[in-house]
Amino acid sequence: MAQESPTFSPLYRQIKTLILQALEAGEWRPGQAIPSEQELAARFSVSQGTVRKAIDEMAAENLLIRKQGKGTFVASHNDPRALFRFLRLVPMDGDLSHPQSVPLDCWRAKAGQEASRMLGIELGAPIIIVRRLLRFAQKPVVVDEIYLPGDVFPGLSFEALQDWNGSLYSLFETRFGLRMIRAQERIRAVAADRSTSEALKVPEGTPLLSVERVTYTYGDKPVEWRRGLYSTAEHFYLNELN
Amino acid sequence: MAQESPTFSPLYRQIKTLILQALEAGEWRPGQAIPSEQELAARFSVSQGTVRKAIDEMAAENLLIRKQGKGTFVASHNDPRALFRFLRLVPMDGDLSHPQSVPLDCWRAKAGQEASRMLGIELGAPIIIVRRLLRFAQKPVVVDEIYLPGDVFPGLSFEALQDWNGSLYSLFETRFGLRMIRAQERIRAVAADRSTSEALKVPEGTPLLSVERVTYTYGDKPVEWRRGLYSTAEHFYLNELN
DNA sequence: AAGTGGTCTAGACCACGTC
DNA sequence: ACGTGGTCTAGACCACTTT
Numbered sequence: 001m002a003q004e005s006p007t008f009s010p011l012y013r014q015i016k017t018l019i020l021q022a023l024e025a026g027e028w029r030p031g032q033a034i035p036s037e038q039e040l041a042a043r044f045s046v047s048q049g050t051v052r053k054a055i056d057e058m059a060a061e062n063l064l065i066r067k068q069g070k071g072t073f074v075a076s077h078n079d080p081r082a083l084f085r086f087l088r089l090v091p092m093d094g095d096l097s098h099p100q101s102v103p104l105d106c107w108r109a110k111a112g113q114e115a116s117r118m119l120g121i122e123l124g125a126p127i128i129i130v131r132r133l134l135r136f137a138q139k140p141v142v143v144d145e146i147y148l149p150g151d152v153f154p155g156l157s158f159e160a161l162q163d164w165n166g167s168l169y170s171l172f173e174t175r176f177g178l179r180m181i182r183a184q185e186r187i188r189a190v191a192a193d194r195s196t197s198e199a200l201k202v203p204e205g206t207p208l209l210s211v212e213r214v215t216y217t218y219g220d221k222p223v224e225w226r227r228g229l230y231s232t233a234e235h236f237y238l239n240e241l242n
Numbered sequence: 243m244a245q246e247s248p249t250f251s252p253l254y255r256q257i258k259t260l261i262l263q264a265l266e267a268g269e270w271r272p273g274q275a276i277p278s279e280q281e282l283a284a285r286f287s288v289s290q291g292t293v294r295k296a297i298d299e300m301a302a303e304n305l306l307i308r309k310q311g312k313g314t315f316v317a318s319h320n321d322p323r324a325l326f327r328f329l330r331l332v333p334m335d336g337d338l339s340h341p342q343s344v345p346l347d348c349w350r351a352k353a354g355q356e357a358s359r360m361l362g363i364e365l366g367a368p369i370i371i372v373r374r375l376l377r378f379a380q381k382p383v384v385v386d387e388i389y390l391p392g393d394v395f396p397g398l399s400f401e402a403l404q405d406w407n408g409s410l411y412s413l414f415e416t417r418f419g420l421r422m423i424r425a426q427e428r429i430r431a432v433a434a435d436r437s438t439s440e441a442l443k444v445p446e447g448t449p450l451l452s453v454e455r456v457t458y459t460y461g462d463k464p465v466e467w468r469r470g471l472y473s474t475a476e477h478f479y480l481n482e483l484n
Numbered sequence: 485a486a487g488t489g490g491t492c493t494a495g496a497c498c499a500c501g502t503c
Numbered sequence: 504a505c506g507t508g509g510t511c512t513a514g515a516c517c518a519c520t521t522t
Contacts, residue, residue: 049491068500070502187474250498
């Protein structure tokens with residue numbers, strides 16, 4: 001039998017798309033509550049159960065956060081719980097202190113082969129490169145080199161980075177309205193080169209984790225490419241396999 | 243106000259526990275279909291929707307697999323799609339060939355400090371240690387050293403490992419009725435020692451990924467502890483952050 | 485045609501947080 | 504007391520697979 005509707009999409013997915021579009025358009029800001037399920041059901045002329053299923057999926061994707069008795073909220077990187085969603089590094093001695101981000105450098109350049117491919121932008125398009133150090137309990141543990149599309153981050157400067165107390169993604173969200181949704185990391189083992197060994201205060205040649213990350217915002221659009229070098233003398237990368 | 247029921251558990255979670263127990267007791271084997279939602283609803287005297295919600299959660303946890311029109315099936319490591327659920331290593335050139343497992347050694351020992359802590363067994367309890375090589379397209383990429391509680395794997399031998407064509411977890415499931423449910427990996431960067439460098443055919447001192455994994459079966463019981471050394475010259479560890 | 489999981493609805497009631 | 508999300512039910516209908 002021929003399929004009647006090869007592009008069949010259940011109602012709750014269509015509702016999900018509509019909510020997603022409202023989210024993307026900035027109708028509700030990160031951290032704020034979205035309308036109640038009843039209100040959304042009325043707005044879209046469907047039952048509450050259908051709205052519920054749409055929100056369920058979005059909550060599972062960390063786009064929304066449900067709080068019984070209070071409402072449903074737009075997920076935000078300002079929420080401290082969101083920090084370790086993307087940073088999987090854990091101290092071996094179980095110390096739970098928050099890491100400190102120290103900007104080292106920030107300059108503008110043109111996208112080369114690799115950056116243009118990873119960020120999905122044209123060769124030679126303006127980009128911003130940030131180097132920064134991550135410290136746990138004052139000890140340097142990670143050196144990051146971060147590549148950003150220039151047109152998405154207008155006015156990003158070294159001073160702006162220094163002035164910000166919080167995570168980078170928190171800054172991106174607050175200053176540029178850009179929400180990081182998901183990321184993909186490619187991990188390899190490499191030997192520390194000269195400049196890295198100095199920054200991390202380890203001997204040259206020390207094995208380090210090389211963590212390359214591409215981060216996506218709404219619509220699976222890549223907006224960050226970074227390479228981090230992790231010292232694993234006193235920390236490890238923790239991954240849960242389900 | 244004092245909470246009326248501090249141990250409140252919704253009905254669908256109780257149903258989930260009952261299905262879990264049936265699964266654990268081996269009432270339905272891996273790969274087989276479980277009863278239909280209607281049958282389970284009748285068996286537990288609840289509505290189909292409640293059973294559905296219980297199964298939904300278990301499907302999200304990769305314990306069950308739903309197939310529209312056919313039924314709901316017990317997840318199995320014999321399913322080839324399950325292989326890369328725990329093995330996150332990907333060739334850099336996108337070659338999708340399946341890895342080949344080559345057993346190197348298998349012997350019995352008594353649990354030391356670390357093994358007893360990781361496996362949750364007594365110091366000196368019998369364990370089995372397996373060393374094996376993983377090859378992608380004939381090239382050696384991973385050396386694993388695997389620690390197993392002896393009483394859970396009676397009769398496991400080097401010959402049994404050699405005779406098996408398939409993944410280790412597939413063997414464990416088929417031969418010992420042990421289903422691996424979830425795992426936790428701790429990743430660090432280390433330098434290749436003498437014996438590892440020979441097995442992986444890389445120079446001594448080459449940076450390698452050290453991947454320590456604890457694997458759990460039903461009831462969060464640890465039943466495997468392994469340490470893998472990954473050569474990342476032509477492969478990388480891929481991790482999706484959602 | 486029959487059986488399975490998947491969707492959608494409408495209504496009742498519960499648990500939680502706030503006023 | 505009220506509004507929110509969370510649970511549970513019962514029934515109708517849809518999509519997919521097999522007989």
